Amino acid sequence: MKKLLILGFLIFGLSGCATVGNQITDQQVSQIQKGVTTEQNLINYFGKPYAVIVDAEGNKSLVWTYAQATAFTVGQGRSLSVKLDKSGIVENYILSSVN
Template sequence: MRAIIVLFAAFVLAGCTVGTKFTKQQVDQIQVGSTTEPELLEIFGSPSSTSVSAEGGKSFAWIWSYSSVGGFRSGSRVLTVILSPDGVTKDYSVSNYTSPGLF
């Protein structure tokens, strides 16, 4: 019986994450007009997605998702950085999405 309780507790508390978690301190290092593509890659690592605009600029997105099995919260954070054609940060944003759990 004790083993069943321990397994149930482990199941309820288990969770998972996808992507690389990024911090406010890392995001605060981004400076519009000066942070370059190589600097972004050094700070955050490889982006989750990359796209190229018709003008030749790039857009990077770093996505971190988390969830738990036991009815706790799940959600994601997305950092999007838009680079000018010369590889300098033009704009950026951080979006947070959460889904309330059962508790």
């Protein structure tokens, strides 16, 4: 019985999964409107960004990342990068997926 219990814990431990960030859904992304959506709108849709990037000219980009993997599957995920204008309004965005 003890050996079976130890084997069960080993199998359970090896089948664990890792998740980073919050899911980025198509429905959420469809709410982004260039020239309309604000930085605060984005935070309301996706939560706190994974990264905030400011270039030499002071332009800001926000990045959200979601990734999931298990011990027995190849990882999958999405990344959303949104460039804001000087007023904090969406100028452009890129959604990328890894399957």
